[in-house]
Amino acid sequence: MTSDEGFLFDTRAIHAGQRPDPESGARAMPIYASTAFVFEDAQEAADLFALQNFGNIYSRIGNPTNAAFEERMASLEGGLGGLAAASGMSAQLISLLTLATAGDHLVSSNALYGGTFTQLDVTMRRLGIDVTFVDFAEPDAVEAAIGTNTKAIFAETVGNPGCTILDVAHFAALAHAHDIPLVVDNTFATPYLCRPIEWGADVITHSATKFIGGHGVVLGGVIVESGRFPFDNGLFPVLSEPSPAYHDLNFWENFREYGYLMRARAEVMRDVGAALSPFNAFLLLIGLETLPLRMQRHVENAATVARFLREHPSVAWIRYPIFDDNPWTTLAQKYLPEGPGAVFTFGINGGYDAGVKFIAGVNLASHLANVGDAKTLVIHPASTTHQQVPHADREAMGIGDDMIRISVGIEAVDDIIGDLDMALRASR
């Protein structure tokens, strides 16, 4: 037994959160397909329900297979702990509902996954939580949007799909100067390429459906929290005042740095119910074992494909921050030195019609609404992922009708390039 501080990332991707099962000796993580767990006795049951002990009760609140996934993600992100959720969207919702309630306000980047934009713009507003969307290329505008009822700044490390890069350290410092946490979605970077907690972020969310799983087989999400934010600063009564959902338990007083994650699990996840299936947790754990190897290949292939597209006569523009003329390259080199992920966009000469022909022309690349698969994926955001975003907002987010989003897979890069070249020629 030793502390994981001595083990490097690639080792923790395989071992953190899972030691051999003491009962059976199973070396692989067993799938605990059990809705509920037998108590040792009446006192243990009472202690668990009162949160006086940690243990298994019911798989909506916690499950041993999910716990392995949660701890492994927390270890890789450098956080205090984790909470698995059924999807990235539910992880994000729970991460924010643990901080904010009706009458509160969030400041969010406008460079977001379309589904996230809609969750914040429509569902959060309907719950009474106001949201201001700001272009994070203008830090002064972000600060100006923070009000007395603001509970968090939210952004994606690598924006979907524009490949904008969050200045994590700057916005963490800004958030902390206003006594609020920085919540970062790290889906496109994965902890292999960027660990926002090391730069000051407080809460991390993931759609584990993407690179974490890596095979495009299951939905999943996870929240990781640093344990460093002082939620007793007076701005977070949901954490530091007695909770009516737990016989007036004060989460911060009882659990201090563990309070955010305890409330996220024992109150918000318990009541929202978007628990991750342990079958999915098992597949996500298998995926994590190869995360370092896959991400190395993803960024290597992405850079090669980006350089090919940049020179192609049918390509009008490309937004991948490895080129000197991309405004985000400097931040990308700082926060993602091994490469800014494998998802980016390019514009096709000929606009909407050429985009349709391109999508029809690919054979190896898959036309679907997902990213972060081992397979190369392409999509036309204006007509799919960002369709529900109002046209004006879409334009403000930089999503034009000529835009193609690509998620570069880990196939042989020459085959990816051959397929794209064929489709680009067909688009003319």
Add this chain to the structure above:
Amino acid sequence: MSIDLVPDASAVERLRIIQTSQSVALVGVSANAIRASNFVAAYLVRTPFRTYMVNPAYDEVLAKPCYPSLAELPEVPDIVDVFRRPEAIPAVVDEAIAVGAKVVWFQLGLRHDEAARTAVEAGLAVVQDRCLKIEHARFSGRLHLAGFNTSVISSKRRRPI
């Protein structure tokens, strides 16, 4: 340990303390069921530790007798687990040294470097700003079940505690 260093126990030292200790005195424990000290006590009474409640304000906590001071306990506790305000810590440390305890443990949120140095000079081990419940749960696997990062990596089948 150099006297200039702030005394505090590493993860390996905390595990050794938990593995080698058999009795714990909870100084300043509350009888109020929603206070943190009561949560810790409710957890520790369910472990193999022999636990002793210490608080002159109560006769009983969690149906166990509550003692006014460390000197009144039926045995010398291995660990003195402190739930008092920072200004009360030096007196508790003096008391722990006087009865011959092996470890003084300042709970989560509590630090007192001067009192910690006094304890180290007297030969006691010191843990600061940590929760004994959470550290026990870290090595027993309970904390893991709540999704927390225990930092434990091992391919051994048996748990350390």
